Amino acid sequence: YVVVDEAQNIKNDAAKQTQAIKKLNARHKIALTGTPVENRLSELWSIMEFLNPGYLGSGTDFRKNFAIPIERYRDSNRAESLKRLVQPFVLRRLKTDKTIIADLPDKMEMKVFCNLTQEQASLYEAVVQEMLAKIEESEGIERKGLVLSTLLKLKQVCNHPTQFVADGSALPGRSGKLARLEEMLEEALEEGDKALIFTQFAEMGTLLRQHLQETLGREVFFLHGGTPKKQRDIMVQRFQEDRRGAPLFILSLKAGGVGLNLTAANHVFHFDRWWNPAVENQATDRAFRIGQKKNVQVHKFVCIGTLEERIDQMIEQKKELAESIVGSGENWLTEMSTAQLKELFALSREAVGE
Known part of the structure; x- marks a missing residue:
C-alpha cells in the first residue's frame, strides 16, 4: 500500500515531490484530500495519474478534452463526463453526513455586508479609473497581470486604506469592515467565545493584531508564513x-488554512475573501471538525456595491459546477472583456455608509 495524506500537495505534476511519490511502487494506492481541486482541473488529473496512471489520458489530452471546455467554456456536459469517469474511484465523505459523524454540531454560514467609508470610496474610484485605462491599452499576458493587480488593489482598499497606502497611519474610523469586525468580536468575547480571523494578506494580519489587542484589551495570536514551527x-x-x-x-489563509486543529473557536471570520470555495472551506474546517462541541458560526465579509459583492454573486451562481468537480480560482476573471470588467469594478451608490 501507498497512502498519501493531504494529496492536494501532489497537484503539480512537474514538482519534484510529485515525481518522487509517483515512483513508489504498490498494488494499492490511496489518496486522502479535502480539496482534490483548488484552482485547476489539472490538479485532479495529477492525483488520478498517481492512483491510476493513464486513466484520464496524458496531461495534454486531459487539457483538450476536459480542462479547457470546463474551465473556459463552462461546458456542463464535459463536466458530467469527467464526474462519471472519476466517480468509481472517489469515496466522498462529508462531515455534515450524520451517518459519518453523529455528534458534530452545526455550521452556520452568513454573509456580513459592510459599507465603505468616504475615504475608501475615493481610493476605490481612483484605482478603477487608473487601472481600466491601462487594461484598455494592453493585451495578452500583460493584460492578465493588470487585471489581477487591479483585483488585489481593490481588495486592499475594501480592507483598509492603511493596507493599500502602506503608510502606517492610524486605523480607527476609516474602514467599514474593521468597524463591523470589532463590534462582532466584542459580542463573541462577551459570550466567552473564541474566534479565528482569516486574511490572505500578512500585512493586514499585522495591522489587525495590533489594533484588536489595543481596542479589545485581549491577547491576539497571529500565524503567517514566516511563523517558526x-x-x-x-x-x-x-x-x-x-x-x-x-x-x-x-x-x-495560506499558512493557517490547512493542517491545524483549532476547535476551541466557534466563530470563523473571513475578513477578506479568497474567491475559491475550496480554500475557504479548508480554512473554516480548522474549527469545524471532529472534536468541535459548539455550533460554528462562519462570517464572510463582503463590501456592498463593490467588486466583492459582484464576484460573490458570480461564485454563488457557479457553485453547482464548482462543487461537482471544479475549483474556482481568480484566473477566470482575467478572461473578461473590458466592458465586463468595467461593470465588475464599478462602485454602486449604496457602497458608501452614512
Whole structure:
C-alpha cells in the first residue's frame, strides 16, 4: 500500500515531490484530500495519474478534452463526463453526513455586508479609473497581470486604506469592515467565545493584531508564513487549552488554512475573501471538525456595491459546477472583456455608509 495524506500537495505534476511519490511502487494506492481541486482541473488529473496512471489520458489530452471546455467554456456536459469517469474511484465523505459523524454540531454560514467609508470610496474610484485605462491599452499576458493587480488593489482598499497606502497611519474610523469586525468580536468575547480571523494578506494580519489587542484589551495570536514551527505549535496549544489565554487567532489563509486543529473557536471570520470555495472551506474546517462541541458560526465579509459583492454573486451562481468537480480560482476573471470588467469594478451608490 501507498497512502498519501493531504494529496492536494501532489497537484503539480512537474514538482519534484510529485515525481518522487509517483515512483513508489504498490498494488494499492490511496489518496486522502479535502480539496482534490483548488484552482485547476489539472490538479485532479495529477492525483488520478498517481492512483491510476493513464486513466484520464496524458496531461495534454486531459487539457483538450476536459480542462479547457470546463474551465473556459463552462461546458456542463464535459463536466458530467469527467464526474462519471472519476466517480468509481472517489469515496466522498462529508462531515455534515450524520451517518459519518453523529455528534458534530452545526455550521452556520452568513454573509456580513459592510459599507465603505468616504475615504475608501475615493481610493476605490481612483484605482478603477487608473487601472481600466491601462487594461484598455494592453493585451495578452500583460493584460492578465493588470487585471489581477487591479483585483488585489481593490481588495486592499475594501480592507483598509492603511493596507493599500502602506503608510502606517492610524486605523480607527476609516474602514467599514474593521468597524463591523470589532463590534462582532466584542459580542463573541462577551459570550466567552473564541474566534479565528482569516486574511490572505500578512500585512493586514499585522495591522489587525495590533489594533484588536489595543481596542479589545485581549491577547491576539497571529500565524503567517514566516511563523517558526515551534512558535506555531505553542500558539495552537495555548489557544486550544488555555481558557484564560488569547481568545482571538488571526491566520494568514495560506499558512493557517490547512493542517491545524483549532476547535476551541466557534466563530470563523473571513475578513477578506479568497474567491475559491475550496480554500475557504479548508480554512473554516480548522474549527469545524471532529472534536468541535459548539455550533460554528462562519462570517464572510463582503463590501456592498463593490467588486466583492459582484464576484460573490458570480461564485454563488457557479457553485453547482464548482462543487461537482471544479475549483474556482481568480484566473477566470482575467478572461473578461473590458466592458465586463468595467461593470465588475464599478462602485454602486449604496457602497458608501452614512
